[in-house]
Amino acid sequence: MNNSVRGVFDLVIYGVLLLSLCYFAGLFVGEVMGRLVGLDANVGGVGFAMLFLLLLCSYSETVKIALKNGRFCSGLTFWQNMYIPVVVAMSASQDVVKAVKSGWLAILCGITLTILSLCLIPLVSRISSSKGRSEEGYRE
Amino acid sequence: MMVFVGAAENILVKNPLVTAFAVVGTVTFVSYALSKYLTKGKLNGSSIAILFGLLMAYVGGRVTGGSKGISDIPVFAGIGLLGGSMMRDFTIVATAFGADFNELKRLGLAGLVSLILGVLFSFTIGAVFAWFGGYTSAEDITTIGAGAVTFVVGPITGATLGADSSVIALSIGIGVVKSIAVMVITPLVSKIIKIDKPREAIIFGGLLGTTSGTSAAMAAIDPALVPYAAMTATFYTGLGCLVCPSVLYFAVSAIV
Numbered sequence: 001m002n003n004s005v006r007g008v009f010d011l012v013i014y015g016v017l018l019l020s021l022c023y024f025a026g027l028f029v030g031e032v033m034g035r036l037v038g039l040d041a042n043v044g045g046v047g048f049a050m051l052f053l054l055l056l057c058s059y060s061e062t063v064k065i066a067l068k069n070g071r072f073c074s075g076l077t078f079w080q081n082m083y084i085p086v087v088v089a090m091s092a093s094q095d096v097v098k099a100v101k102s103g104w105l106a107i108l109c110g111i112t113l114t115i116l117s118l119c120l121i122p123l124v125s126r127i128s129s130s131k132g133r134s135e136e137g138y139r140e
Numbered sequence: 141m142m143v144f145v146g147a148a149e150n151i152l153v154k155n156p157l158v159t160a161f162a163v164v165g166t167v168t169f170v171s172y173a174l175s176k177y178l179t180k181g182k183l184n185g186s187s188i189a190i191l192f193g194l195l196m197a198y199v200g201g202r203v204t205g206g207s208k209g210i211s212d213i214p215v216f217a218g219i220g221l222l223g224g225s226m227m228r229d230f231t232i233v234a235t236a237f238g239a240d241f242n243e244l245k246r247l248g249l250a251g252l253v254s255l256i257l258g259v260l261f262s263f264t265i266g267a268v269f270a271w272f273g274g275y276t277s278a279e280d281i282t283t284i285g286a287g288a289v290t291f292v293v294g295p296i297t298g299a300t301l302g303a304d305s306s307v308i309a310l311s312i313g314i315g316v317v318k319s320i321a322v323m324v325i326t327p328l329v330s331k332i333i334k335i336d337k338p339r340e341a342i343i344f345g346g347l348l349g350t351t352s353g354t355s356a357a358m359a360a361i362d363p364a365l366v367p368y369a370a371m372t373a374t375f376y377t378g379l380g381c382l383v384c385p386s387v388l389y390f391a392v393s394a395i396v
Contacts, residue, residue, distance in 0.1 A: 089223030097201030102313025110317025
């Protein structure tokens, strides 16, 4: 009885398993795409992995049933919550000395570039959202 | 006394990942406390933790002369593991859990546009700076422009075009400065430019693109928006590697 309510995937590691399968499937697609266009780089592997996870969570009945299980979910949410600590560790392993020492051209260019790109965000947002709205209006 | 120090060091070196958990946990605790009591929540805890991280990275780089920040110090080697690309990408994928797929579909076009615009814009600014910096050959300008895309695209492009190693070093330098500038500047201005919805997050990821920079910035702004920014940012480097040594190089050669 208890088993059927929890489903087959009632362990934390199964959530982590789903995550790792999506991760590898995505990286594999990215790697293959990189090779197809003649690059020694992974093209968007992480993005594909995220898409796979999203698709499975939205459309796979098996995954949807598994997601009703708290233990299964915590295998996913734990790593989701580890994101910020990982980012802190990542910032602590950046080559900050190189950035500081790289000379005025690099520093000026990097900072100008960042500020200008940030300024573009509201602009692109406005253009793309007005376009989206007119499309929606057209459909109606 | 030396016995205790030696024993402690030995334990830390032998358990790198657990050491990293302890260090990052402590840094986070201190940062959140500082955020609450010193800045009254104005500067959020994650931003402070990331700034601490960068400071530690600077100290580590100064002490060891290495390129991996604090993790070049043997006791802190685990921080390099916890903050390496494997864990970064794995946790980014995990953030997709709970994201709204329909929202993402709806924003697909905005993401694509910002991605292409972002690579072109960064490259152009980098190339202009290279020109004013006195670089005149198409190879040099392209390599430096590619470095402005991300610090991965710079050296890949430079190697393909056979650029000088000093130019490649400069291109990496620009990319690293950009990534750190994104980490530090974005959270400070996020309220002004209103990065508070999936649409802005996805555009931010596409325009700025550096995975480490955007992931750190989003962590500080709103972790719920991470998957949207990451979705575009993760294609940015790939697109840059694709167009910089080819299309953009031909364009630069035609102009110079």
